[in-house]
Amino acid sequence: MDDPVMPWSVGIRFSHATLQVLAEDSGVDLLxxxxxxxxxxxxxxxxxxxxxxxxxxxxxxxRLVAAMHAHGWTTMYRFEDGSAFEHASTLVHGVLAPVDVHRSFPGIDGGDHAFDRLWADRHTVSIAGIACPVPSLAAQRLLLILHAARGGSLGSPDIRRSWDDASEQEREELMALARDVGAEVALAAGTGRLAAFDDRPGHDLWRVLSTRETSRARILLARVRAAPTRRAKVRTAVHLVVPNRRRMETRLGRPPTTREVAAAYFSRSRAGTHELVALLRAAARERRGR
Incomplete structure (x- = not known):
C-alpha cells in the first residue's frame, strides 16, 4: 500500500506553524x-x-534564516535571485512546504517604519494549532491589493473583496495606512487611481507592472527610474539584464556552463537593445509631432 500523501494545504499550514515556533525560540518578529x-x-x-x-x-x-538552516531548511533562492525587488528568499525542507521569507513587500517603501506600523496593529490567528501573528484587516487588504497589482491582476477577486466591496470608512482607513507605510502609488495602481500620482517616482513602474507591460525596455526604464539612488539604479539594471545563474541551474537541473550563461546574456541583451531602440525612436517621433 502506498504511503498517504499529506495535502499541500496542510503542509503549508505546518510550515507556518513551524516558522512561528522557530521565530519565538529565536526572538524574531514575523507576520x-x-x-x-x-x-x-x-x-x-x-x-x-x-x-x-x-x-x-x-x-x-x-537570525531567522540561520535558525531555519539549523532546523533542516536549505535556501533554494536567495533574495538576490528573486524579483527585481529582491524582497524574498525561498527556503525548502525535506518534509514541509516551501517558505518565502520576505524582508520587504513590493509596493511598501516605508522601510523599518513600515514593519513597525504593521507589527503594532497585529493580532493572532491559529494556524495548525499555533498562535501566529498576522497583520490587521486593513493591512491585509493592502497586501492583497499590492500583490495583485504587481502581477497585473487588476480584475482579481482579492481587489474586489479588499477595495470594491469595502465601505467608505474601510477605504479611508486603507488609504491612511498606505500613506503611512509608503504604499500610496502601488495602492493607487491596484485601485484605478494611478493617474493622480503621475508625478511620483514609482508611477511608471507600477503602471507597467499593473498593466502587464511586455516590453523589456519599458520595464527596464521604469524600474531604473523608480530606484531611489544612482547605485540602486545601476544594480536594478544589472539585475534585469544579467542571467540569474541559480534559476538557470534549477531549470537545467545542473550548473549552467559558461557558454550557456553567455548565450543567455547575449539573448537578453539583444532583445532589450532592440526594444529600447524602438522605444527611443517612438519617443522621438512623438516629440516631433507635437
Missing part, C-alpha cells in the same frame, strides 16, 4: 501573510498557495 493567514472576510473558501509566506522584521532576517 504571517497570504494563504491561511488571510482573514475569512477577504476570501471565499480555502486559498490556494504554493508556499508559506512570512514578512520578517528586516533586522531579524539573518
Amino acid at each position: 504571517h501573510v497570504k494563504g491561511p493567514a488571510v482573514d475569512d472576510r477577504l476570501t471565499e473558501g480555502e486559498r490556494q498557495s504554493i508556499d508559506a509566506d512570512v514578512l520578517v522584521r528586516p533586522a531579524h532576517v539573518d
